[in-house]
Amino acid sequence: MTEAVGREPVLRVADLIVAEGPEGSERILIPGLSVTVAAGEIVAVLADDPASSAALVDVFTGARRAQYGEIAVGAGRPRRVAPARPAGVAVVRPGQPGPAGRIPAVTVVDATGVRPGADAGPAAEAARTAARRGSAVLLVTAEAGAAEAADRVVHPNRPPRPAPVAEPAVRFGTAALTEAAIGSLTEAGVGADRAALVARVLVDADVRGHFSHGVGLLPMYLDRLGKGGIDPVAEPEWISQEGPVAVLDARGGFGQVAAELAAADCARRAAENGMAAVAIRGNNHIGMLAAYREHFTRHGVVGLVLNISGPSVAAPGAGRPTLGNDAVCMVVPRAEQRPLVVDFATGTVASGKIRHAAHRGEPVPATWLVDRQGKPTTDPEELDRGGAVPVFGGHKGLGVAVITEVLAGILAGGTVSPLVHKQRGEPERSMDCSQLFLGLSPAAFGNPPVDELLGVLSSAITAGYPHGAPAVHLPEQQEELAEARARDHGVPVPAAVVEQLGWTADRALATAGDAR
Structure with missing residues (x-):
């Protein structure tokens, strides 16, 4: 059973997601169906259970709204699925007469009522009749016997993985x-x-x-530059610089511009006054937090940088991305060595590492990503299909994420990660994310022997092996x-x-x- 070659698709379904139940605890019935059907072709959608197949038919009859996805019929443009029957589609059931008069562009054969072991002949005949008339046929069923009449079979609950x-x-x-x-x-x-x-x-x-x-x-x-999400000439503006806390408005420019300015100001004022904080709001992606380490190193100041981003991380046991893959970085200058830098994301892994694997066509470890049902997956493409990075460390990791949200989100930017615009999903908008830069001078704490004590700590860790x-x-x-x-x-x-x-x-x- 192979896809029709050389025939223009009449029906295009793209990443259709159908769920039921209250938000936050939905049951996913169709986790992302993508299929094309040409005129005269029969494609069976063989679901894992009758509820999933019935949900798909409901979308085509207009009885149910899909959570996500697009449907195009004929040469029309794909559109978000609304609670109305797509134009040019007829839904028929086995044993019932098909539509009279004008031949529909797409015929959906509702074979959801075919039970295991039952006669699938009427469903097959309804599909063949519609195909002979030149309609593109989608045969929807949960019974394998009914799908045997199709030219191709797709599994909406098990999308193919190349x-x-x-x-x-x-x-x-x-x-x-x-x-x-x-x-x-x-x-x-x-x-x-x-x-x-x-x-x-x-x-x-x-x-x-x-x-x-x-x-x-x-x-x-x-x-993002071309679509307006990054303003290449935006000048960051100081909202306040009085006392130990300064607030900087990035004004939707390159995130690196505001971050460089904030790091330099924070490190300098911390060296002069013992401690300092700089909050950035209205910003875009600033890159790797450790990239701003030189300012703290030059001034001999311990730096702590926190950043919030758009939702891509799931809470422990969850499948939906509702938290940002926030980041934390500490820089500790040392006299005789390069600085100690601790830089990590609050997700199990930075989202960009998953996209880097996608660039290379490689799978990712199953611990890095869950699909829309909360199940581990090795397919990096699932991240942009609605999957999520699990928060690291279970509920303790969630605690670190919440701390970051309070400091870098609520205090620094008057926002939280669920309100941040995703830079890939909304390239025409500034992310409107925020960061907090903190600087602490060892001199203000009585000049403790930082290098010596870090050496003790390092030796203790090494001795544990x-x-x-x-x-x-x-x-x-x-x-x-x-x-x-x-x-x-x-x-x-x-x-x-x-x-x-x-x-x-x-x-x-x-x-x-x-x-x-």
């Missing part, structure tokens, strides 16, 4: 990658200084091995290894991203299959 094919990566030297990123931004009308800042932050993430926050974001940034500590057992060690790989072998960028950006091969070092 086998992942890993894409090669194109490797760049750090300087060449930065130059290429600056070029893409300036070509889009971004001023030279701002382009250099944004490129620095993105490339820094790639060099440190956090590809989720690297130049793979550039195509999205450019899309009876057979020797693994190569990565402390924060920042993974980044050190990534920086060494980038220095020796270049920075990998997914080939799909390089193609999207139109970068020429003469800037690259090599093409390789391993982008890690």
Whole structure:
């Protein structure tokens, strides 16, 4: 049973989701049906249970509204499913006469009443009759016997998952990658200084091995620039700078511009006064939080940066993304070593790491993502189909997320992550997210021996491994290894991203299959 070749689809159903029950505890009946049907073709939708098949028929009769999805009939444009029968569709039941007169573009054969072991002949005959008349036929049933009359069978409860094919990566030297990123931004009308800042932050993430926050974001940034979600010339405006707390309005510009200004101001004032806080509101994506570490290091100030983002994280046991994949970063300067940096998302993993896997055509660990039913999945595409990243650490992780929401959301921005606009889903709007930068000077605390005590802490952690500590057992060690790989072998960028950006091969070092 194969898809009709060379025939224009008459019916297009895209990512149809149907649920029942109260919001927050819905039962998903159709988790994302996508199907096309050509004239004269019979496609059976074989559901796992009668309730799911009946729900799909109800959508086509107008008796039920789908939660999400689009339907197009004929040459019409896809449209959100409304509580009305789509035009050009007739619903027939086995044993009943079909519609007289004009042949419908689409015939939905309601075979939901066919029970196991029952005669499926009437359902098959109704489907064949409609197909002979030139109608595109959708045969909806939960009984496999009724589906045997179809040219193709799709399973709405088990959407197909293509086998992942890993894409090669194109490797760049750090300087060449930065130059290429600056070029893409300036070509889009971004001023030279701002382009250099944004490129620095993105490339820094790639060099440190956090590809989720690297130049793979550039195509999205450019899309948002073109559609108005990022104002390339917006100047951040200080709302207040009195006392230990300052508030900065980013005014919908590049997130990196306001974040750089906030980090510099926070670190300087903390060094002068012992502590300082800078809140940013009305902002866009600021990239990897650790990218602003140099300001705290230069002033010898411990920095704490918190950020909220749009909903992509599910609470423990939940399947719907209702919380932001918020982020927390601490920077601790050390006299003789590079700073200690702890940078993590409140989700099990940063959402961008899942999209990076999607760029490369690779599966993700089942612990990284749940689908719309709350079930673990390895398909990275599920993130943008309504899936969610689980919050890390169960209810304790949820507690960290709530702390971040209070500090970086409610206090800093007068908002919370459910109110933040998702940068991919609403490219024409500023995210309107917020951040909080905190600075604490060790001098104000009596100059404790920070380096010495961190050494004690490090030794204690190492001693806990009876057979020797693994190569990565402390924060920042993974980044050190990534920086060494980038220095020796270049920075990998997914080939799909390089193609999207139109970068020429003469800037690259090599093409390789391993982008890690």
